[in-house]
Amino acid sequence: MLSEQSAATVRATLPAVGAAINEITTRFYDGLFTAHPVLLRDLFNRGNQAAKSQQQALAGSIAAFATYLVDRPDERPDAMLARIAHKHASLGVQPDQYDIVHEHLFAAIVEVLGEAVTPEVAAAWDEVYWLMANALIAIEKRLYEEQGAHEWREWEVVERIEETADVATFRIRPADERPAPAFKAGQYVSVQVELADGAHQIRQYSLSSAPGAGVRQITVKRVAEDGSAPEGEVSNHLHAHVRAGDVLRVSAPFGDLVIEDADAPLLLASAGIGVTPVAAMLGYLAESGHKGAVTVVHADRSPATHALRAGQEAAVAELADASLHLWYEADAPEGAHSGLVDLGEVTVAPGTHAYLCGPLPFMRAVRAQLLAKGLPASAVHYEVFGPDLWLGQD
Missing domain, CATH: 3.40.50.80 (Nucleotide-binding domain of ferredoxin-NADP reductase (FNR) module)
Incomplete structure (x- = not known):
């Protein structure tokens, strides 16, 4: 719950922050990747960064969370937080990375808003950030405990099926002797591939087989360049290079789009x-x-x-x-x-x-x-x- 003093400050400054949030998030990512280039190479989606969609998503989530705090002070946007936390857990995001994000995000806020960021304003938005960050850290901790510590496991491709001209299904099974982790229909896994420039890029793909299937499968659409965004690096790599007998690095399953009430229509x-x-x-x-x-x-x-x-x-x-x-x-x-x-x-x-x-x-x-x-x-x-x-x- 946001303190009364901070709630008043956030409510008063939300229009100004909201109007500048896209510039703030752009400056944030520029500063973050300058200081930590490995994050862009091996964690963040380079295609989404080039298309500016990740910046828009971050801006939307911050604005939505702050608005929720001031409009519904006794509630928490659990659905939004769960969706973000599942994505973070599938990537292996760790608590200390929230400190890094905090450093560069608040540097961007000061850079964009300048003298408007008084100590009172900074303290209020700092409270917003850590309410959101600590909520996500707690949810992600629980998700890691349910699945075990985040790890990349090797899965063998046992079959490739050409569904359409631009969609292929990869049927996979664990390459080691350990059982596959359980999943719920609707969840996804992260797949990490090494690209030609040495980057280890990660993408999420839904498991398109039923949970009871003996062999899991992901179904991947090859993402073409469309003028506003580059071609999908990982999807094109999978289509061009991965065949039966190859090995993929795959995360445990995550995702919150699962059937909650199977008895309902x-x-x-x-x-x-x-x-x-x-x-x-x-x-x-x-x-x-x-x-x-x-x-x-x-x-x-x-x-x-x-x-x-x-x-x-x-x-x-x-x-x-x-x-x-x-x-x-x-x-x-x-x-x-x-x-x-x-x-x-x-x-x-x-x-x-x-x-x-x-x-x-x-x-x-x-x-x-x-x-x-x-x-x-x-x-x-x-x-x-x-x-x-x-x-x-x-």
Whole structure:
């Protein structure tokens, strides 16, 4: 809980800090990577840094947390904190790194805001930072205790499956004799690869197989350069170089987009490569003999770009009460819809819990349609691949 004095100061200065937060976070990362270049080489996503999306996500999370503290002083944004902590744990973030972040973040604040940062203002925002940091440290500690200390394990690729022209599934198993760590459908693992320049870059990929599968799998879309961001370094490396028999460095599973109430009616909505956690959820529901209603919604460019479709259809056919609704922007076959997702004619039962994964515009649109159908906001859960640019905007 933020102290009364600090709450008043934060409330008064939040507009000024909010207006400058993107410049502050840009200066922060510049200073951080100048002092600690190994963090950019081996921990932070260089593509997200180049696209400025990580800076936007950090700005959004700080602004959202500070706003929450002053608007709801007796509460804590647990969902937001959990989402960030799971990402941090999958990367192996350690408590002492929060001291490094604090040093460079507050140097950036002073650099941008100058004399406006009085001792009172600095103390108030210092309190905000450490409330957020200590909450994350505590959650991450618990996650590490559940999974054991963060470690990279070697996993052998036993099979590579070409799903589409730009999506491949890598089926993997531990290369040592230890059992694979348990995971929940919807969670992801971090994969670390050594690139040609010696960098050890890390990316998160959803486990796209059901938890009961004997062999795990990740399904990876090759990320192309789009003008605003460079091509995906790790996804392109995996597509170009990794085949059956190769070994990957993989973390324990993390992620908070998991089915909370399996007895409730469920709606699973995905678009593009966002199908991966939904595929695991469907597999889990099918293998556990789920009896409740399950509505599956998926959108894609065309049937040719729809990865894991056969598995979706098989799981839906196996479930006792499930329906599959498909939208394609081009070449929609008979039985599928053309264009963008429109849930107007899709029945959403009272008490439904919805799980969304895909591009941010898709999730915003589907969420708005679900709220219009009477679903409470608390029943809509989502996963963002990469920096969460939804934080602080909703």
